[in-house]
Amino acid sequence: MVISILRCLHLYFTLEIMLAMASAPARFLLGLKLEPQFNNPHLSTSLQDFWGKRWNIMVTNILRPTVYNPLFRFSTRLLGPQWAPLPSVFGAFVVSAAMHELIFYYMGRLRPTGMVSCYFILHGKLFDGRFRLPPLVSRPLTVGFVVFSSFRLLVPELIRCNVDVRSFEEYAALGAFVKDIGRTLAFSSFKAMLRAEVASGGIRATGRGVRGDYRLLVNLSALLTY
Structure with missing residues (x-):
């Protein structure tokens, strides 16, 4: 009984979220306010x-x-x-x-x-x-x-x-997608900060590698594992 109630609530809130996600671009891009569905x-x-x-x-x-x-x-x-x-x-x-x-x-x-x-x-x-x-x-x-x-x-x-099972699989895929985007952005930030430090002299690039502030490298590396 409780599981059935949760499934109904899941269906209702899923529809609400999907319709809200569809109405947001229409409001910001076209200036249209869509009629609420519930x-x-x-x-x-x-x-x-x-x-x-x-x-x-x-x-x-x-x-x-x-x-x-x-x-x-x-x-x-x-x-x-x-x-x-x-x-x-x-x-x-x-x-x-x-x-x-x-x-x-x-x-x-x-x-x-x-x-x-x-x-x-x-x-x-x-x-x-x-x-x-x-x-x-x-x-x-x-x-x-x-x-x-x-x-x-x-x-x-x-x-x-199997609508509930597929829904949770889609949620997991969406979470993995967002996580990958976060890692990509973190890596881009790492490269940008590294270039800035090299340009400012905080890190010196030599033929034997990169030498500079060890603490800065640790902080930058932490971005990749965030």
């Missing part, structure tokens, strides 16, 4: 509030004009405006389910089990904003249902695709 999802009072206003807002803004609005116009002619939102919302969740099945397939190259689709179709069936409860009651119910259904349907698929 809006305190832990404060959701319903599935409609969670999926429509708080979780992965970019995808919501994509599905609304491309899937929901066309289905809503078509359903309005067939069912009337009162019932048109139901098939429209369900259709958007079906498209989202297909997209996530494809994403999971590319992550693990494993045969789909349908659990990811069940997750989104289940949420699409229960997506109804007509029934309102006090936030004190609806908030823990909504968050609890999202977390519980994720544990049962999404997290097992993430484990099957």
Whole structure:
């Protein structure tokens, strides 16, 4: 249970960090401020509030004009405006389910089990904003249902695709890359300081080698092993 919670938190914070890293260059280079992708999802009072206003807002803004609005116009002619939102919302969740099945397939190259689709179709069936409860009651119910259904349907698929293992491998590779950059910069600093000392006479280069301040050489050598 604890490990599953940590996996969910890891997924959430990974998405937050990735989107923050993508928005930073756009802000500094182009002067653009990207729309935040999450809006305190832990404060959701319903599935409609969670999926429509708080979780992965970019995808919501994509599905609304491309899937929901066309289905809503078509359903309005067939069912009337009162019932048109139901098939429209369900259709958007079906498209989202297909997209996530494809994403999971590319992550693990494993045969789909349908659990990811069940997750989104289940949420699409229960997506109804007509029934309102006090936030004190609806908030823990909504968050609890999202977390519980994720544990049962999404997290097992993430484990099957070894997403957590691959993430830690990528973190290790990133750490090694940063460490190599640090060593390269340290070596460049060492050479620059050595040239400066030779030019100033602090170290004299002769045919038999380099002679000078021993303490300085020790300090410069320490840069290479930092």
